[in-house]
Amino acid sequence: MGTTKEVIKKAAINLFYKKSYFATAMSNIALDSGIRKASIYHHYASKEDILFDILMTTMEELNAYIDSCLKGVENIENQMRAAIRAHVKFHCDHQKEVLISDSELRGLTANNFKSFVAQRDAYEKKFQDMITKGMDQGYFATGDAKVISYAILTMCTAVAHWFNPRGRLSGNQISTMYEELVVSRLLRESLPLNFFETSVLEE
Amino acid sequence: MGTTKEVIKKAAINLFYKKSYFATAMSNIALDSGIRKASIYHHYASKEDILFDILMTTMEELNAYIDSCLKGVENIENQMRAAIRAHVKFHCDHQKEVLISDSELRGLTANNFKSFVAQRDAYEKKFQDMITKGMDQGYFATGDAKVISYAILTMCTAVAHWFNPRGRLSGNQISTMYEELVVSRLLRESLPLNFFETSVLEE
């Protein structure tokens, strides 16, 4: 069950996920936590403080998780494989938290928003650097590294939108599928990705 | 400028996008529309009614747009190209509306939710049918059609998250890039997509 603070946090995660942050009242969180709403303020300074706690710890855990998964992995293809695998797995295992991270940032005031975005940017940079490096070293097909990294990251993040923990496929199975899907597309022997320069543009 | 109802709708789209649905007050919408909040109720029965109007017309326009883009297109590769292109283009051109469609469904009561999801399911079925057909007819690499269709659709939808109308790339340029990215991956001569059956599963 955990400490009272953990119980409150867990209740908030479920409610923010189900009803959204702004539609969730402190009284809802209190009810699901088995306490009165005034008691929440002993553990958290405000409603936003709960949201910030959820968002920051999720982002920190994600950064720590991918670092641990990349530790000791040597060549760039295997690094990319490990990174995609870690990203998808984490998004299946922390589905509610990452969906909140995706849609409730508008609930943060300026300073908290900055802190969160700094963590998120550091995370995304790891992918962009990996892709750029793979292209520069000739292991990946060349192309617009920014767009490619957006395409890959958003596709993998979106797994959290449709993944069903009680469904046909496990998180490990899906992460295996995405790992192959992304890496097989990026590898040099596949078609070039720099289609853009050779396309007929309409405008 | 349009009718008062259109002005209200446009103000609501901007606010729901910027602040979220639940964080937006009728007084905010009224202020941005240049009227008093009571006047809104002459045009809309409730706040949810505004949200529902935005969501439904967006989904209907999306369905109509893709149908018009697919009209007369014959072979499956070109259909897939046209569909991806249409989807990405629409998500660049109606960025705010589709982001609201992605994150504010929890603001709908049961019946309105059902109506919206019916439209959305009809839309997504077009992609799934196209992918299944392409696989069955041997034009696309085989694989888990459901997961592939999720991967493709979510990747293309997410363009709305990062597209910048005043940025380096136009909507047409991005839709060209995604068209190539998806279709070149699906085509038969590329690597097989049924990696799943041949993977070593951990569980």
Add this chain to the structure above:
DNA sequence: GTCTATAGCGAGATAGAC
């Protein structure tokens, strides 16, 4: 550390004049 009670405010929606 949790409670009851409540302050202080702003929300969605309605009534009825013009």
Add this chain to the structure above:
DNA sequence: GTCTATCTCGCTATAGAC
């Protein structure tokens, strides 16, 4: 069709007893 005025409600947060 828009206005002013207001109803009713529930919100975040605080005070202070235990």
